[in-house]
Amino acid sequence: MVYSCRANPGSRRLLLSLLLLAAWEAGSGQLRYSVPEEAKHGTFVGRVAQDLGLELAELVPRLFRVASKGRGDLLEVNLQNGILFVNSRIDREELCGRSAGCSIHLEVIVDRPLQVFHVEVEVRDINDNPPVFPLEEQKLFVYESRMPDSRFPLEGASDADIGANCVLTYRLSSSDYFALDVNSKNDENKLVELVLRKPLDREDASAHNLLLTATDGGKPELTGTVQLLVTVLDVNDNAPTFEQSEYEIKIFENSDNGTTVIRLNASDRDEGVNAAISYSFNSLVSTMVTDQFSVDPNTGEIVVQGNLDFEQVNLYKIRIDATDKGHPPMAGHCTVLVRVLDKNDNAPEIALTSLSLPVREDAQFGTVIALIRVNDLDSGANGQVTCSLTPHVPFKLVSTFRNYYSLVLDSPLDRESVSSYDLVVTARDGGSPSLWATASVSVEVADVNDNAPAFAQPEYTVFVKENNPPGCHIFTVSARDADAQENARVSYSLVERRVGERALSSYVGQGVRLQPLDHEELELLGFQVSARDRGVPPLGSNVTLQVFVLDENDNAPALLAPRAGSTFGAVTEVVSRMVGAGHVVAKVRAVDADSGYNAWLSYELESARRAPWTRRTRRASACCTRLRGSSRALAVLWARRRPCDVNVYLIIAICAVSSLLVLTLLLYTALRCSAPPSEGACGPGKPRLVCSSAVGSWSHSQQRRQRVCSGEGPPKADLMAFSPSLPPCPGSGDVGEQQDLNIDPDLKVSPFIFTNYKVYLWKI
Template sequence: MTKRMGRADWRWLALWWHHFFLLWNTIDGQTRYSIPEELERGSVVGNLAKDLGLGLSDIFERKLRVASEAGKQYFSVDTGKGELVVNDRIDREALCGQSISCVLPLQVVIENPLQLHRIEVEIRDVNDNAPSFLKSEHVIKIAESTVVGVRFPLESAEDPDVGTNGLKTYTLSKDDCFTLKVKEIENGRKIPELVLNKSLDREKKAVHSLFLTAVDGGNPVKSGTSKITVNVLDNNDNVPLFENTFYKIAVPENTANGSFLLTTKATDVDEGPNGEIEYALGIHTSPSVRSLFHIDAVTGDIFLKKQLDHEMQASYRIDITANDKGLPRMEGHCSVQVDVLDVNDNAPEIILTSEPSSVREDSRSGTVVALLSVRDLDGGDNGKVTLQLSKGSLFSLKPSFSNNYALTTSGALDRETSSEYSIEITATDSGSPPLSSKKFIPVSIIDVNDNPPVFTQPAYNVYLKENNVPGSILYSVSASDLDLGDNAKISYSILDSKVQDVSVSSYVYINSDNGSIYSMHSFDYEKLKVFQIQVQAKDQGSPSLSSNATVHVFILDQNDNAPAVIYPSSAALGSLSHQRMPRSAKAGHLVTKVTAVDADSGHNAWISYRLAEATDASLFTVNLYTGEVRTKRAVSEQDDSSQRLLIEIKDDGEPVQSSTVTVSILLEDGLHEPILDLRHKLSEPSRKTGRITLYLILSLASVSVLSLVTLLILAVKCIRSSRSSGSCCMRRSDCDDYKNPNRNLQIQLNTDGPIKYVEVLGGDMLSQSQSFRSCMSPMSEYSDFTLIKPSSTTDFKEVISVLDASLPDSTWTFESQQVSREHQ
């Protein structure tokens, strides 16, 4: 068991609770019970569940508990019956001292939802204490010469009980010389006084034995007795008299030790030693008072020995005696009342009534987080407390009843911004200067799925070489989620879309756990150059949230196609091409022109020509870039009439791809120059050729104007939207709308996606997939360009024929005529 508090401590505590509960009694709706003290354990105080409107099941389900503000748990709840029962011995005197009202406040805390009820239990006094004296025997010395009517103060009895059970009166045993007088002073305190009723005669009776009895008003009556012995002295028949029989002083509780408080003064009309006075504290002064106050024996000055505490005791009564030095010694008496003034020396205290609970981040404003109360041991304005939260707090304090508050939310919470709050509450009293204290209440925020996954970037560019290994990884996308737990667990998927009218899932698949994208098969740049993948990241919250990102896959060209010869065509004659030339040809004569294309792109499609073998290597040469076969010297009579050339065609890829073509040249006498013959034919006027010429001029003009407009539009768009780009390209796209094999052109400007290009397409003159690709670089200093690039190695004789029919004479000479002859 804990050590019992002193009587003075309980008196202070009772007085504090008395004022505190008087304030609480003004609150409507409070439950109050009244029981006598000293009840046995298990005694029923009242049906708490019924009075609070609760069922017996609520006691278990809502975790009803009772907390005592007095510190010790005197009561508990019978969970089976819902009754409030006594848990420990209740001593009213220990709790409330001499206070008339003794009320124990209890707090009933109910959870789910969190509620707080306040009940009061009034402890009624029973007459369980008898009056008692500090000493069982009191000796008084009285001179025989003392005049009748002189009063001698006697020791007061103490009865811890209050009201009718407290001290009621005193009685004195019968004696002819003495009677008893009971004087009532402030606060209803009764002091017995012995009155001399008849002159004393020491020679007749030197000692008088009396019995003082203190009686209370209880039922049954209890009493206490003290023996009083009166010794009759001779001589010195004047008693020292104080100027005032009662002194009163107010002292602040923070008065320093050793401070002077008051001067008491007494006089004695006797002379010599019988008139010399010494001051002292009364013999019945309690040890607690002696530890606080000291009186100077010569001057009667009272000093403070120890610091006072208004909260422990607000008032002290000091009995002072003045004794002369005569024989017998005479004694005078006075009383000093010291009132301790309250000073703001106690900081307010914040008490958590319930533990703070976790809060969902989507909780509505006003959600209760915790219950708390505040107290200050000081009184008056020094005990008035205000609470304040830190500036910008997302919480607020809602007062419930006297000095009790509910901590609630007051704004939107965001766990991703702050997963836990340490709420700082400052309690400040109204004293001067004010005192304050702080308390930090931790509140955890429960996560809610309010954040979708976010990719590291909204779009990804992936570059993949063609002819890749099926099943290889293309790229790994990554997304993050600011939430926690399942709300942050991400799974990846590919949204269904079409690539060349085929579902994208036929091309790639994705690992749902880590976002790695894998190829389903090998890609061919010549069939597919770029496609898009829509990736979705979805969390596992409820409801789940998602976001999308676009993956642009660019297929990079590899040198996997050898150059294909389109002229001279060898489809009908195998690998051998026959050409004729006159023996009169001079140096630089154009024999033929080898034309080849490469289905690859870039460097892989750059073609070079080389004369690998020749019947007479000194007679012919091949241009490295154009493939033109010319004579290096004039033909002589000694040269063989049949010449055979093996021409090698190589691309610029890595590794190099190559092909060969064999050209057989027959030297003939009397063969006219093809170009002269062609000009001669053209010079012959006819209505048919004139009409064809007009059509050719109109077609050429139309194509030229249309091409110029297209290039201007492309240049403007490239400069505006791709200033930092290295080049602006115009490429072909698949189109099946070309029905006319003539000079019908289609120009298409495509600005969708990451690549902007212009396509110039001609009907079926090359093939369904044949087109003109034009590329311009802002850094290039050349403006003329021509690129013919087929996507297959089909027969291109018709292509050459069409070009020969539409282009000027200076462009196509011998080659076009040669093709015509071979067709014939």
């Protein structure tokens, strides 16, 4: 049995030329270097950082590192100078066996941002393994009857090196009877045979001791030897012969036990017992062969008895002996090469590395999320793997190198819409039927501050009674931020402004009053509340609060001087004794700083016993006409006669006046009901859009027009309704618009009455 190198001379020359190259391949993004095996620790391999275009100062901050699958720490990079050097002993034969090419694949990874480079270091073979024979001594038994040119196969040597280092030449020690013949059938089978040069004579020499030397083609040359002990036998002079000296068979891996590989047929020119042939494995056949195959000694049929695995062994070299039953027996030899064909019996393997999680929702397109490496132990189409990703958005797979992919961002992320993605990477080979494998990746989306706090509505209307104690609660506003954690934590503040002569902060704090509010001083307090989150940079929004101060009856009526020079609280009139009953003695006016019902006044006359006058209140005043925040009422004092003089006349006058009043009311009612409706008529008017100058909001209101009971001036609208949520009316503060709404520009708007979230404005 003979072992030999697999590379032909042309391939060896090409390999030697490639070993001298170590250059950057721009098309594939890969660095290539070469280093001889058994190089000493610290041997220079290449300037990785410089060739990759990286600055030496950024190697440590960017976490420059080198990863190698299954290669341990054979190679390392000096972070100070960026040089790749040999870190430990490299044995090419241990790494790659007898493969023609041997490379160490490195992944050079840097972070911030994440980049991955591929470096392939080819390990060059050196002649560090001498040829080795399987045995220290080989024994041959040769019958003296063998004819010259008879051939006896020898087990050749094997060399663990490759290329020229494993090209073996053989030489035989000097002999008159034997010569050496080396015949190369193919790369896997080089026959080394001992050739009989002339007939043997056992009586002259019963044994021959020869030395076989194998020399490789390395520099310096290494050799191996084996002792050949040839014993000359006397009997049977014809050995069995096979139809072919070599057979080549192909069989699929995973074939069932008992599958026939080949049925051999040998013949012997002898007769009788000397022609009976038995088949067996040659004594030098390895246990690897005998574990997988068996041979029938009678039929020469070779069958499978073990599990054939292409990924472990794809070629078996079986030496078969055909031995006759003569005395002594003679044997013929042949070689059966069994090539194992690949089947798609290995699913792809997926490995995820360098995960950069979580991913910020503002990450740019092309951001690398993870590195994916796939592998399939099969060969050919069965080992060609394609990868796919589900779902397809917002990520995609990008092929970076042979069987290497990057998971990158392909479309925008929005954490508020989707906070995490469960991705599935599927690797499928090209076999038929194809096999596949999956790997799951959970990608969390990290929040960024891209949402400002938002209030439920842009404006709030609040009603607060005046004179409430400082520190009492006014209203609560709340804003919601769609972000997470610190980006969603909201703080509130008041937007400072001036309110008349004072700052807003002197009136209110965050949600509480700092000092009592006075309706007579301030009827409407408008301000803004600002909401800010704690993101970087912070985002915020504002909301408007309209605080209406409701009137309380906290002001007593005050008498006004009836004429110039008079003092408040006192009315002095001179009345003649001759005045008749019903004569007006004096007019008394009073004012109340409050509003609405709180400003309606009534008069009582505290008179001395049998005072000659009485009090009459003009109902026009009792309707609470207001001017500049004060209600005025007019009381008229009438002179009267003593009861003893005027009782009869008084009764008559009262009856006459009452009758006249009833007649007047009936006439007025008849005229009003028969006349067509007009602007000044009583009764409901059609709904129309009105605007309150104090609030500035539009609303449709059913207005009821009526005359103020004083009877002075044109009819005035005394009731309006509005909704605070409607948009402000343009120019709500113009006096002209107030006049269009029949609001007396000399009169101030009175307090409000609230029903069903509507504000009713009474104007006196």
